[in-house]
Amino acid sequence: MIYVVGLGPGDYEQLPIGVLHRLLGDLPVYLRTDQHPVVEQLVQEGMQYESFDAIYEKHDDFLAVYEEITNFLIEKAEKTDLVYATPGHPMLAELAVQLLLARTKDITIVGGQSFLDPLFAAVKIDPIEGFQLFDALAFNIDYYQPQQQTVIAQVFDQFVASNLKLDLMEKLEDETLVTLVSAAGTKQEWVKTVPLYELDHEYEGVNNLLSVYIPAQK
Ligand SMILES: C[S@@+](CC[C@H](N)C(=O)[O-])C[C@H]1O[C@@H](n2cnc3c(N)ncnc32)[C@H](O)[C@@H]1O
Structure with missing residues (x-):
């Protein structure tokens, strides 16, 4: 077994x-x-x-x-x-x-406990209102629905963040606020909200525990 x-x-x-x-x-x-x-x-x-x-x-x-x-x-x-x-x-x-x-x-x-529960706590949302989860390494903008709360995982580095930013700009304004969440639920938790155009800037919290949260767009 x-x-x-x-x-x-x-x-x-x-x-x-x-x-x-x-x-x-x-x-x-x-x-x-x-x-x-x-x-x-x-x-x-x-x-x-x-x-x-x-x-x-x-x-x-x-x-x-x-x-x-x-x-x-x-x-x-x-x-x-x-x-x-x-x-x-x-x-x-x-x-x-x-x-x-x-x-x-x-x-x-x-x-085991996934990163999603502490991530919801870090950005203070309830996924029951509708929520999408994507893999940044296999992101397809066609499936992204801006009306829903969204979490994108596996944003490993600036290169991945950069590609993700360009894809998202097809459906979101450059100034849309997105939140980077690293190491949610741990003592190293790091949360930073930035405009979409800054998603791929250099941040100290970017590592293999980074996800991006995008609020539902009304
Ligand atoms: C290969 S997945 C593994 C997920 C893992 N099985 C889980 O349930 O948490 C790794 C990705 O999950 C996300 N992740 C894992 N831990 C995280 C945390 N504490 N805070 C934010 N995102 C996290 C990151 O996007 C990371 O690149």
């Missing part, structure tokens, strides 16, 4: 108890990445792990990375039960989990 858990947005206090038990249990633990703030404390509490960070260096595209991770986990799981841990929640924007689900029924999604 592959037990799939999420490490949450970044703080140890946000780990659900069931996830914690899996991470500190007897089964081997594999982390998609150990570049996550909770790992240090988990190690202090006795967690032993292997991470897949080195696999990212070997490949030029993400699909090849996640296929290698999936192959490794499926092969290992034939010999022993194991735990696979992703950042956030494992069912949100985790391609290796989708590949695993397509290939095996021997898998249990245990849980």
Whole structure:
């Protein structure tokens, strides 16, 4: 059995108890990445792990990375039960989990907290009013509806932000206010509202935990 858990947005206090038990249990633990703030404390509490960070260096595209991770986990799981841990929640924007689900029924999604809850708190919105979630790396402006609250994830760097800005300018005024949210829900949370034309400017909070929120346009 592959037990799939999420490490949450970044703080140890946000780990659900069931996830914690899996991470500190007897089964081997594999982390998609150990570049996550909770790992240090988990190690202090006795967690032993292997991470897949080195696999990212070997490949030029993400699909090849996640296929290698999936192959490794499926092969290992034939010999022993194991735990696979992703950042956030494992069912949100985790391609290796989708590949695993397509290939095996021997898998249990245990849980975790995604970045969305703390992001909603950071920008103080209720998604029940209507909400869209996009991947900046696969953004298609045709599907973007300005009348809905929108979150765009995977805004990794200025290059991605720049392409996103140009796409959004097809449907929004240059002065439309957008909010950059980095590390929501953690002690490093960083929130900055800027006009759309400044979306790709250089900011200290831009890193691999950055999402962009666009309010509903009336
Ligand atoms: C590959 S997705 C993984 C999401 C993860 N599985 C989850 O549930 O949070 C990574 C993207 O999620 C967004 N993200 C993750 N943590 C975040 C946080 N604390 N605050 C804002 N955005 C975050 C960023 O856009 C980042 O590029």
